[in-house]
Every structure is written in structure tokens, then in C-alpha cells.
Amino acid sequence: MSPLHINTKLVRRILVGFLRDEIWKVGAKKAVLGLSGGIDSALVCHLAAEALGPENVHAICMPYKTSNPESEAHARLVAEASGVQFSIVPITPMVDAYFDQFSGADNMRRGNKMARERMTILFDHSALYGALVLGTSNKTELLLGYGTLYGDMASALNPIGDLYKSQVWQLSEEVGVPRPVIDKKPSADLWAGQTDEEELGFTYRAVDELLYGMIDQRAGSEELVAAGFQQEFITSIYAKVQNSHFKRRLPVIAKVSGRTIDRDFRYSRDWGK
Amino acid sequence: MDFCVALVQIKPKLGRVADNLALIQEQVEQAILQQADLAVLPELALTGYFLKDLVPEVALTVYSPEIVALQELSKKISIAVGFVEVTKDYQFYNSAAWFEDGELKHLHRKVYLPTYGLFDEQRYLGHGDRFRAFDTKFGRMGLLVCEDMWHLSAPYLLAMDGATTLVCLSSSPGRGVDDDELGTAVAWRNLTTSAARFLTCRVIYVNRAGFEDGVNFWGGSHVVAPSGKIVATAPEFEPSLTLVTLTETELRRERITSPLVRDENLCITLQELNRISRERSC
Numbered sequence: 435m436s437p438l439h440i441n442t443k444l445v446r447r448i449l450v451g452f453l454r455d456e457i458w459k460v461g462a463k464k465a466v467l468g469l470s471g472g473i474d475s476a477l478v479c480h481l482a483a484e485a486l487g488p489e490n491v492h493a494i495c496m497p498y499k500t501s502n503p504e505s506e507a508h509a510r511l512v513a514e515a516s517g518v519q520f521s522i523v524p525i526t527p528m529v530d531a532y533f534d535q536f537s538g539a540d541n542m543r544r545g546n547k548m549a550r551e552r553m554t555i556l557f558d559h560s561a562l563y564g565a566l567v568l569g570t571s572n573k574t575e576l577l578l579g580y581g582t583l584y585g586d587m588a589s590a591l592n593p594i595g596d597l598y599k600s601q602v603w604q605l606s607e608e609v610g611v612p613r614p615v616i617d618k619k620p621s622a623d624l625w626a627g628q629t630d631e632e633e634l635g636f637t638y639r640a641v642d643e644l645l646y647g648m649i650d651q652r653a654g655s656e657e658l659v660a661a662g663f664q665q666e667f668i669t670s671i672y673a674k675v676q677n678s679h680f681k682r683r684l685p686v687i688a689k690v691s692g693r694t695i696d697r698d699f700r701y702s703r704d705w706g707k
Numbered sequence: 708m709d710f711c712v713a714l715v716q717i718k719p720k721l722g723r724v725a726d727n728l729a730l731i732q733e734q735v736e737q738a739i740l741q742q743a744d745l746a747v748l749p750e751l752a753l754t755g756y757f758l759k760d761l762v763p764e765v766a767l768t769v770y771s772p773e774i775v776a777l778q779e780l781s782k783k784i785s786i787a788v789g790f791v792e793v794t795k796d797y798q799f800y801n802s803a804a805w806f807e808d809g810e811l812k813h814l815h816r817k818v819y820l821p822t823y824g825l826f827d828e829q830r831y832l833g834h835g836d837r838f839r840a841f842d843t844k845f846g847r848m849g850l851l852v853c854e855d856m857w858h859l860s861a862p863y864l865l866a867m868d869g870a871t872t873l874v875c876l877s878s879s880p881g882r883g884v885d886d887d888e889l890g891t892a893v894a895w896r897n898l899t900t901s902a903a904r905f906l907t908c909r910v911i912y913v914n915r916a917g918f919e920d921g922v923n924f925w926g927g928s929h930v931v932a933p934s935g936k937i938v939a940t941a942p943e944f945e946p947s948l949t950l951v952t953l954t955e956t957e958l959r960r961e962r963i964t965s966p967l968v969r970d971e972n973l974c975i976t977l978q979e980l981n982r983i984s985r986e987r988s989c
Contacts (some may be wrong), residue, residue: 437885440884440885441884441885441887441888444884444889445884447944448881448884448923448944451918451923451944452918452921452923454716456918456921459918469988473947591921594927629955668912677836681899699760700756700759700760701759701760701761702758702759702761702919702920703920704721704757704918704919704920704951705721705722705761706720706721706722707720707721
């Protein structure tokens with residue numbers, strides 16, 4: 435059995451419990467999330483519908499003019515399957531208005547801007563509905579830094595951030611994510627025909643197995659090579675994890691006092707809840 | 708004597724002592740209504756678990772009104788409960804108290820404070836320095852707080868000190884989802900059933916439910932017979948109140964069938980421990 439195998443019924447129970455507990459304890463009943471048409475947000479949408487009741491979940495699809503029309507169709511399919519509230523807020527006017535002033539921007543700047551535009555819409559709807567924003571980044575993306583800081587990485591709660599992509603696939607089968615969404619190639623949909631695995635240069639399956647060994651099993655290089663991983667692959671993934679670490683931390687605060695936030699002023703997020 | 712224990716598997720609020728006291732009182736009253744003789748609550752039931760810098764803010768002395776209130780309630784039912792204790796010289800402990808007939812019968816300060824992985828207890832808390840069994844109306848007891856149970860010597864010492872029932876208060880975070888059952892739950896059940904079997908003691912294990920900062924506490928409180936068999940289990944993950952009756956005959960039978968405690972040779976154990984201690988310190 436693959437080391438990435440999970441007991442999907444058990445994980446489903448924990449994650450549904452997590453969403454309920456962490457949302458209800460702050461006095462909220464609702465959640466809002468961006469639905470891209472991909473598998474990660476589809477899974478979170480299904481989990482949230484189960485945890486909170488579909489009437490308490492607002493899924494927003496936020497396409498740009500170059501987004502693949504199939505993405506919106508798949509987002510709609512997920513909303514229908516899970517029964518959640520669904521709306522579409524196109525981001526083309528805002529994004530284009532900005533890049534009219536910066537016409538030379540490359541794909542990365544454009545992609546980041548779009549992700550952050552979507553984030554502002556989600557947090558605005560959070561205030562509109564009294565709902566918490568759900569994160570949809572998985573463990574693979576978070577470890578590789580394959581996401582936009584303060585964009586798609588921003589959320590109040592993330593139910594799937596400790597699941598590798600390979601595990602997201604397994605759990606998606608369990609909760610009933612529509613088949614076409616499970617079967618299609620993962621894509622950030624930043625430009626036509628883009629796929630994650632092509633852009634990254636390796637498959638999720640391969641990198642998940644490496645990350646599991648490196649992170650969860652704390653295997654060193656020698657052990658990983660002995661397990662059949664190429665040294666260059668190990669080195670490049672280790673560097674990705676290391677170089678993207680800033681994305682997983684709060685901004686660095688210069689210490690001058692005796693009690694500095696997050697250094698020697700330490701409270702759980704659920705303080706008083 | 709035979710007695711009925713209530714496994715009070717609650718979901719405390721982090722740092723909200725007044726709310727948690729009210730919840731504990733309400734649950735214990737329920738246990739009294741259902742004619743339980745003993746109510747066992749989780750580790751840090753009055754405060755929640757991942758306290759960090761909250762430790763000094765939620766700490767109580769054994770004379771604090773919240774503790775006195777539970778002591779009063781023990782006129783109607785015996786109570787084992789976990790809280791943060793502060794002493795007069797401002798030492799903070801992860802403590803478990805046993806109240807009976809309106810008195811504090813025993814106080815155990817957690818000896819083994821986990822400080823690895825997701826745990827950070829030694830940063831904030833002092834460690835206890837003893838394991839002592841004590842007499843109650845239900846026989847001789849041993850109190851343990853969570854990680855204490857992971858050190859073989861702790862239940863062993865309590866059993867050697869005459870305890871026939873081990874009561875373990877826990878706030879155990881659930882993890883390990885690659886198998887049929889939650890990894891932590893399997894590990895704990897191995898631990899409690901093995902301790903019961905080795906020491907022919909009953910084991911009462913009470914864990915909490917709920918989440919703190921995304922960490923789940925898996926519940927699954929249970930009672931193990933001196934044979935090592937689990938005789939009752941509370942639901943996993945959800946708060947619950949589970950009543951279990953323990954009989955004297957069962958304990959007597961097991962002690963006759965497996966006289967392991969009788970045959971345990973303290974002299975050899977002490978002799979070898981002394982030797983090891985001598986050799987290690989050389």
C-alpha cells in the first residue's frame with residue numbers, strides 16, 4: 435500500500451468536525467470560498483457543505499477573460515453537486531484596469547494579481563455574509579510554495595492543508611466530488627492549456643512520495659536515494675521547500691522589546707474560544 | 708466495593724475557566740442524577756490544553772473558589788479533574804485533583820511533560836516529583852496525567868504502592884490516519900490494556916473532545932478491566948457522558964488468576980535500578 439494512503443472515512447470525519455468546531459466557536463455559521471473548478475476547492479466545498487449545511491456555504495467563481503470556460507462549468511457542477519450557494523464575480527474589469535497602467539507585466543505578475551484580486555473579493559464577501567474564508571491550498575502546494583502569498587494562500591481556516599495532492603484525490607472520491615473534476619489534469623488556469631505538472635516539471639504523485647519521505651518521515655538524502663529518488667530531484671525539492679518558507683510564516687518582526695508578537699508573546703489562535 | 712464511574716468527556720474552551728467550571732458542574736450533576744459514584748474529567752478540563760502564555764492567567768490554587776466549588780460538589784460524588792495549579796512560590800503545574808466527601812484527597816502533579824513534536828509543556832510548566840497511590844472509598848487509586856502513562860515506571864510504581872485502579876486524565880491530540888483506526892487511539896488502547904494486564908489493575912482513561920487551533924482531541928475514553936479487556940468505550944471525537952460499573956469480584960478474580968503483582972520482586976527491581984543508577988552516574 436502507498437505510504438500516502440489515507441483512511442478517507444476517518445479523515446472526512448475529522449475535517450468536517452474541524453470546520454464545524456472552528457467556525458461555530460467564533461460565533462459564525464457560514465463559510466465562503468473561491469471555487470476554481472479544480473479539485474482542491476471542490477473538495478473543500480463538499481466538506482463545508484457537509485459540516486455547515488449547503489445553505490451556509492457561499493462558493494464564488496471568479497473567472498478572468500482568459501480562464502478556460504471549462505473551469506466555470508466545473509465550478510457550477512461542484513456547486514450543484516454539493517448544493518451550496520453559488521455566484522460568479524468576474525475579475526477581468528479590475529485586473530485589466532490595473533494592468534492598463536503596467537502593460538509589460540509577465541504571466542507571473544498577472545497570475546499573482548489575479549489571485550490577490552480573488553482574495554479581496556472573498557474577504558469582502560466574508561464581511562457581507564458574516565462568513566469565514568476557507569483556504570483550499572493542499573500540503574504539496576504549501577510545501578513547494580506553489581501559490582500566491584496573500585492570494586490563494588490567504589484564508590481563515592484550511593481543512594486540506596495537511597493533505598498531499600495524492601490524498602486530496604482519495605478524499606475527493608469519498609465525498610463525491612464530480613467525476614470530471616477528479617479526472618482532469620490539475621491546472622492553476624493562469625493561461626490557456628497550462629497544467630501544474632508541466633509547469634512544475636514533475637508529477638504530483640512523484641513529488642508527494644518524496645515530500646512524504648522528506649517531511650513526514652524525516653528521511654535524509656541517503657535514505658531517499660536508497661528509496662529510489664534521484665539526487666537532483668531531492669536537492670531541487672528541498673530547495674523549493676526552503677526558499678518558499680517565508681510564505682508559510684507571518685512577516686518577520688524586528689525585536690526590540692521584552693515581549694514580541696509570536697516570539698515571546700505566545701497564544702493559540704483559539705485563545706478564549 | 709462495586710462502583711459506577713462517569714467518563715466525563717468534555718470539550719473545554721481554551722482559557723475560559725468560568726465557562727469550563729459551569730460545564731463541569733453541569734456534567735457532574737448529570738452524573739449524580741444517573742447515580743454515578745465517581746466522575747472523571749480530562750486533563751486540564753478547567754482550562755483547555757494549548758495554553759502557552761495563558762498558563763499564569765488561568766492557574767488556580769487549591770483554595771481558589773473554582774476548586775473549592777468542585778470540592779463542595781464532591782460531597783455528592785467523587786471527582787477527578789485536571790487544572791493548572793499555581794503554588795505560593797509561583798510554580799505552575801499540570802495537576803489532577805481527587806475530591807471525595809468534600810475533601811481534597813489527593814493531588815498529582817504531572818511528572819512527564821511532553822516537549823517534542825506538537826507539545827511544548829516544559830516551556831510553561833514545572834514537573835511533579837512523585838507518584839503516590841492513595842485510599843478512596845473505591846479502594847486504592849493511582850492518578851496519572853496523560854504522558855505519565857507513556858512511562859512504564861509510572862503505572863508500575865502506583866501498582867506497587869497498592870493501587871488497584873489507575874485513573875488517567877488525558878488531552879490527547881489525534882493523528883495518524885493511514886490505517887483502519889486513528890493511530891493515536893490504537894496506541895492509547897495498547898497502552899491502557901497492557902498496563903492493566905501487566906499490573907492486574909483497572910484502568911480508567913478519560914480524554915477530551917473538540918479542536919484547538921486545528922488539532923483534534925479524539926475522545927474515546929474507556930475503561931479496562933484488570934484482565935486487559937476494554938469493558939466500555941465513549942464515542943470518538945464527540946463530547947459524551949458514559950457510565951460504567953466496576954465490580955470488586957472482577958478485580959478479585961483476576962488477582963487470583965494472575966498473581967503477577969504478588970510475584971513481582973521489588974527487591975530485584977530496586978537492586979538493579981540502584982546498580983544502573985550507580986553505573987550511569989559514573
